[in-house]
Amino acid sequence: MTVSHVGASLGPTSLAEKARLTGDFADWHNLFYRTVWITGTLDIAAVRAAWRRVCRHHDALRRTYVSADEARTHADALSEVEFHTAETDDEAIELMRSFLGTPFSLDGPGFSRIAIVQRSERRYLLGVAMDHIMTDLLSWNRIRADFKEFYDRALAGDTGDVTGVNGYHMFAAEQRRLFSGGWGEERKEFWRSYTDEFGAYPPPFLADAKHTGEYQYKVIDRALPADAKARVDALSRQARVTPFAAVSTGILAGVREVADDPTAGISVTHHGRGLPGTSETPGLFAQTVPLHLGRRVTSPLESVREVFQRTHDVFEYALPLTVAGRAWNEVLTGVGRAAAGLYLELNERPRSTYYTPWFTGTEVEYVELSFPGDKVWDETVIVSWNLYETGPRLVAEYNGNYFPDAAVEELLEAAQRFVLSATTA
Known part of the structure; x- marks a missing residue:
């Protein structure tokens, strides 16, 4: 047209x-x-x-x-x-x-x-x-x-x-106006202090990982106990935090355990609408921000509370950090350098049901397509907590010619153990 x-x-x-x-x-x-x-x-x-x-x-x-x-x-x-x-x-x-x-x-x-x-x-x-x-x-x-x-x-x-x-x-106009004033200065000071403490980006999940061939898509799909969602909810209530903070802490604890690195971090995607009046506004708001455990080893509940506070902060001050950093002459993050990407679902039904019904009087069946040139995260483990009521899963997607299968299995095992056992700690 x-x-x-x-x-x-x-x-x-x-x-x-x-x-x-x-x-x-x-x-x-x-x-x-x-x-x-x-x-x-x-x-x-x-x-x-x-x-x-x-x-x-x-x-x-x-x-x-x-x-x-x-x-x-x-x-x-x-x-x-x-x-x-x-x-x-x-x-x-x-x-x-x-x-x-x-x-x-x-x-x-x-x-x-x-x-x-x-x-x-x-x-x-x-x-x-x-x-x-x-x-x-x-x-x-x-x-x-x-x-x-x-x-x-x-x-x-x-x-x-x-x-x-x-x-x-x-x-967009309001964000640009605020970014050039005190609102932007507050975010600059926060991210400067955050990166002073943890560095410009999370360290690699495995420091010695090497490319051994072309990208090979692999998935590890672990069945969780049938009451996994109830146990995540119980941990969240006990720690007085969000379920997102609870499962994020599990991934962070797993990364720290497997990599044996006290600076363990992950990258998370923040989909929040950060300014008033934007909760129902379509457009590109998603941005990736780093999330860390503190260097001090604490009890499981204290760790969950600590990560909850960090999620509150990084989401409150979230910006596209590469662009913001260039504007401030700061290096705040590195694209593609995440230890593990985290995508969290807390739904109680399979994703396929999200697409029904599209139109009154019809039924739909979702079709998965792939396209040449699709982006692949060849140095990132993407972890999903799918807490369906009828079949909860913990899933990792990764490059099998970069990450050893055993290390990814160990990451999921450690994360599952931390989250589903923390309420008894």
């Missing part, structure tokens, strides 16, 4: 957008996508109307970039629903892979794609791709909920305007 600049407004990029535009992630594929098979009656015209309304409602989907420091927010949608047909499921999937899998250009006309491939009267493949520059996980949940609501409204004949306020546009 043709992109018009008529009615577009100019303003500063957010610090997260600037990080993406200035090289920290600019060479990555960085796709955020969902693909689902849809079974049932699907009104294509209503899907198209709903998608346009989603884009009109959330200004993050209408942004392009003049430079690393200046964004343009357009008045109308920058993408529309494409429609295709296919004779087989494999053909439909390859069509979708080709459509979704092309990397977005950072100086391009938009950062979202959506398509439907019809296989039969009641079977469709729907795919949505967005560049990470304009979304994160919380953004996607908001966008998908609105997509369903606007679809239902379109079916009911509601054609009213749903244009929202320029939420992300306003956030």
Whole structure:
């Protein structure tokens, strides 16, 4: 579709957008996508109307970039629903892979794609791709909920305007204003003191790890006791902390035990909206910050409380640290140097159920796709606590040609032992 600049407004990029535009992630594929098979009656015209309304409602989907420091927010949608047909499921999937899998250009006309491939009267493949520059996980949940609501409204004949306020546009301007004043100075002092204590980035999980070949994706998936979530909750209540702090401490304790390093640290992703009025605003807010145990060995409960205080601090002062550090002439973190990435889930149902229902009167089945050029973390162990009520798991994803399997197994064993036994300590 043709992109018009008529009615577009100019303003500063957010610090997260600037990080993406200035090289920290600019060479990555960085796709955020969902693909689902849809079974049932699907009104294509209503899907198209709903998608346009989603884009009109959330200004993050209408942004392009003049430079690393200046964004343009357009008045109308920058993408529309494409429609295709296919004779087989494999053909439909390859069509979708080709459509979704092309990397977005950072100086391009938009950062979202959506398509439907019809296989039969009641079977469709729907795919949505967005560049990470304009979304994160919380953004996607908001966008998908609105997509369903606007679809239902379109079916009911509601054609009213749903244009929202320029939420992300306003956030970016306010963040840049605050960053140049006392708010930014407070963050600079915090991160200067934090890195003075712990260093610019967490040390490697294994100092002697070596690349022995091309990236080899490996997964260790440990079944946890059926009452794992209840035990995490009990530890959190006993220590008077969040479950996130409890399981983070377990990973930190595991890293320290395996690596035998008192400076053990991990990197965690903070998805919080740090300024008032941003809790429901889609856009790129996610940023990675370091988290550490103190050097002093303490009891399990004291360690959990200590990490809880650190999570409060690093999230309170969270910024894209490479960009902020450049602005302050400080070295605050190193991309890709994490001892272990931590992604935490506390849901009580499998992830596949998060994608149902997309549209009233339909059922969906999630489809996993891979694309050439996907980013791999070849020197990072990504750990997930999946505390499903029906099957809790502790999972590690890593490069098998860099990390020894036995060391990753030992990390998970130590983390599990710490978290699930701490309430009896």
